[in-house]
Amino acid sequence: MLLSDLQTGEEGVVIRVAGHGHFRKRIIEMGFVKGVKVKSILNAPLNDPIKYRIMNFEVSLRRNDASKVEIVTLEEAEEWLKKDIIEQPPLPCDDRPAVERLAEIRTHTINVALVGNPNCGKTSIFNIAAHAHEQVGNYSGVTVDEKVGTFQYGGYTFNLTDLPGTYSLSAYSPEELYVRKHLIEKMPDIILNVVDGSNLERNLYLTTQLIDMDITIVMALNMYDELKKSGDNLDIEQLSTLLGMPIVPTTGRSGEGINLLFDKIIEVFEGRDTITRHIHVNHGSDLESCIRQLRTELYEHGFSDKLSTRFLAIKLLENDKQLEDYANQHDPDGSVITMRNQIAEGFQKSSGRRLVKNTEDSGHKVDVETEHQDIESAITDAKYSFIRGALAEVYQKNTKSNPHSLTDKIDVLVTNKWLGYPFFLIFLFITFFFTFAIGQYPMDWIDSLFSWFGDTVSNAMPDGPLRSLIVDGIISGVGSVIVFLPNILILYLFISFMEDSGYMARAAFIMDKLMHRMGLHGKSFIPMIMGFGCNVPAVMATRTIEDRKSRLLTMLIIPMMSCSARIPTYMILVGAFFNRHAALILTGLYVFGMIMSVVMAKLFSKYFVKGESLPFVMELPPYRMPTSKAVLRHTWEKGKEYLKKMATIILAASVIIWALGYFPNHNRYDTAKEQMENSYLGNIGKVIEPVMKPCGFDWRQSVSLLAGTAAKEVVASTMGVLYASAEEEAIIEEEGFESDEGSLRISQLVRNNMTPLSAASMLIFILLYMPCFSTIIAIKNESGKWKWALFTVCYTIVLAWIVSTLFYQIGMLII
Numbered sequence: 001m002l003l004s005d006l007q008t009g010e011e012g013v014v015i016r017v018a019g020h021g022h023f024r025k026r027i028i029e030m031g032f033v034k035g036v037k038v039k040s041i042l043n044a045p046l047n048d049p050i051k052y053r054i055m056n057f058e059v060s061l062r063r064n065d066a067s068k069v070e071i072v073t074l075e076e077a078e079e080w081l082k083k084d085i086i087e088q089p090p091l092p093c094d095d096r097p098a099v100e101r102l103a104e105i106r107t108h109t110i111n112v113a114l115v116g117n118p119n120c121g122k123t124s125i126f127n128i129a130a131h132a133h134e135q136v137g138n139y140s141g142v143t144v145d146e147k148v149g150t151f152q153y154g155g156y157t158f159n160l161t162d163l164p165g166t167y168s169l170s171a172y173s174p175e176e177l178y179v180r181k182h183l184i185e186k187m188p189d190i191i192l193n194v195v196d197g198s199n200l201e202r203n204l205y206l207t208t209q210l211i212d213m214d215i216t217i218v219m220a221l222n223m224y225d226e227l228k229k230s231g232d233n234l235d236i237e238q239l240s241t242l243l244g245m246p247i248v249p250t251t252g253r254s255g256e257g258i259n260l261l262f263d264k265i266i267e268v269f270e271g272r273d274t275i276t277r278h279i280h281v282n283h284g285s286d287l288e289s290c291i292r293q294l295r296t297e298l299y300e301h302g303f304s305d306k307l308s309t310r311f312l313a314i315k316l317l318e319n320d321k322q323l324e325d326y327a328n329q330h331d332p333d334g335s336v337i338t339m340r341n342q343i344a345e346g347f348q349k350s351s352g353r354r355l356v357k358n359t360e361d362s363g364h365k366v367d368v369e370t371e372h373q374d375i376e377s378a379i380t381d382a383k384y385s386f387i388r389g390a391l392a393e394v395y396q397k398n399t400k401s402n403p404h405s406l407t408d409k410i411d412v413l414v415t416n417k418w419l420g421y422p423f424f425l426i427f428l429f430i431t432f433f434f435t436f437a438i439g440q441y442p443m444d445w446i447d448s449l450f451s452w453f454g455d456t457v458s459n460a461m462p463d464g465p466l467r468s469l470i471v472d473g474i475i476s477g478v479g480s481v482i483v484f485l486p487n488i489l490i491l492y493l494f495i496s497f498m499e500d501s502g503y504m505a506r507a508a509f510i511m512d513k514l515m516h517r518m519g520l521h522g523k524s525f526i527p528m529i530m531g532f533g534c535n536v537p538a539v540m541a542t543r544t545i546e547d548r549k550s551r552l553l554t555m556l557i558i559p560m561m562s563c564s565a566r567i568p569t570y571m572i573l574v575g576a577f578f579n580r581h582a583a584l585i586l587t588g589l590y591v592f593g594m595i596m597s598v599v600m601a602k603l604f605s606k607y608f609v610k611g612e613s614l615p616f617v618m619e620l621p622p623y624r625m626p627t628s629k630a631v632l633r634h635t636w637e638k639g640k641e642y643l644k645k646m647a648t649i650i651l652a653a654s655v656i657i658w659a660l661g662y663f664p665n666h667n668r669y670d671t672a673k674e675q676m677e678n679s680y681l682g683n684i685g686k687v688i689e690p691v692m693k694p695c696g697f698d699w700r701q702s703v704s705l706l707a708g709t710a711a712k713e714v715v716a717s718t719m720g721v722l723y724a725s726a727e728e729e730a731i732i733e734e735e736g737f738e739s740d741e742g743s744l745r746i747s748q749l750v751r752n753n754m755t756p757l758s759a760a761s762m763l764i765f766i767l768l769y770m771p772c773f774s775t776i777i778a779i780k781n782e783s784g785k786w787k788w789a790l791f792t793v794c795y796t797i798v799l800a801w802i803v804s805t806l807f808y809q810i811g812m813l814i815i
Ligand code: GDP
Pocket: 116, 117, 118, 119, 120, 121, 122, 123, 124, 125, 135, 136, 137, 138, 139, 140, 141, 142, 143, 165, 222, 223, 224, 225, 226, 250, 251, 252, 253, 254
């Protein structure tokens, strides 16, 4: 009987709480645990919530929640007792009240459903466990409907249901529908997922769908004899941690492992096992955001109690007709389905990809076709990526495996223990080479365009504040940043390509061991690489890291990953002093940032970020040659953000910096240099100069760095404004201007006002010091706490100051 049916004044004993996730947890936390006595105080038909007395205090429970609690009542017990006496004598020396005895029996009853692919050995296990003689056959479709077997084991009564074999839980075949219906409506206590150990990849696909349903699963790794015979190596313990479910090896033919299997089921049923946890099969950020969106909609329509909303959302996105009907029944105005259609359409539009297919039979033939991937097949792909990732970690094939798919062939090379790293370094080097060396040419064109533009405006306008605002403020400031657009686009082009092709996931995979030593996870690596583009999406990408500790750590160290907004300043400083060794110095800087991030991660994981980190699966999607269209679109989307920043933050900052430098008393001084020094800006610079002096910075550098806290490009634009005003002095060295082609105008201005050592120190400071505002906000949002955002600000500033100071002071001693 259900708790919601308990009439006012009646009593009962709780025997089971159904449902899942935090809804179930909430009910249990209110005190509705097995064996507890509960009395209904007020339950009128239209009353919601219902009032109960439990353990001497009153609680009210929504009718909906109460219907998930199963109880036995006094009446039921009495009836049972009567029957009991007639049919079988009551147990001797048991003088407890009937209701307690009945409750005891009921709470020691475990409903188990066998779920698995056809032919994986479900019926064999069923027969051994239930001492039954159902037909076992080596072809699929033997079990057409369910068979229930009841038996006693370990002090418990098991109701074991043998369900038809299925490859999936979609609504395509009657078997699939049947199994799904059973799981949803009968809500077995434990799902026994039988898996053919000699065919793991295909079998685990069903497992990923069971995981989506958020139900309690125990896995029987069947055909274990064959797995052993094949000589393949499977790390069962690791796999069960990754999947969040206990796995017991069994041999259905001989019965080996079956007792251990049911021991494990009892352990899980009683909540004594430590491995069971609810994991999410990660479908990749695009799909996950689709799922999240639809899930929110489902929550709002009150879909939360019968089915896991995550499962429902995924199935709806897969176009599941049956669940679509179910959704429509509960949401007659159809807004859920409308939403689903919008999401699916949006996804398909944005997924222009070229599939590299390998036709199985011809072995080597490679088909290349362009297609828009629909969301349904994208979900299937993501699930196989998850499985491939899990197996790559725990499974070694015995034979010198001859991989047949293209993906396998590439993976043999790219994820090789030794070859993987050089491959990765080569990819990284190519990326930076193109970004900086090839990017130089368009950069020079844009630079000369802007200086021509500045000169033209300068000649066309009369002297005065307006001309100064336009030429020295806007054109200098914005121009000094916009010239780097080509570099940034090239960098994004490479990052997009690595992401879309599937290589990034492999890079993460080979980095996993290394990352673990620093308290991070291989998956941290993708956000870190993305950080080279921009720290904000990088911080958001940490969402794919399931483990809280690794996620937080990754977020905290992302600011050390040198984002593209810092490129302008690097180029100015490197161009001014170290032009000969530009590539070397820049690569060195990036590497230094990575080393610092690693050191910090190690430090934080030891002292600040506490907690165990749990292993989880890294997905390995199949390789795809991304379409140029998709890569270009991703690149452009990011480039657009950059331009938008130009038109807003950087434009505003340039004007403000210009004004602070122009006023007050503009006409009182003879030289621009004197004017600058006595302006508001000069004064601010002078105030902070003493603090920055140990790092080797004068007031101009200090002001630039201060301004850069808004956005890192502003360091460059501020330098553009500040040093442009020093042009008068620099013009004397006009010849130097012409003779040094390929070097930026602003670099030449800087060269006259800074020492190489101080410039190098500034490079380090910019690399390390506080992230821009947007990144700080992103860290706050993703970590959920201001604490961590502020922590990041503080530690980066302190770190930058210490390292720059050490560098500068030691440099002074040597030089
Ligand atoms: P079902 O379709 O999942 O119910 O699978 P069955 O129980 O009908 O078994 C299919 C075939 O696999 C039968 O021929 C069984 O004898 C065989 N089988 C079941 N379990 C094992 C096992 O652990 N090892 C081996 N080698 N064969 C098994």
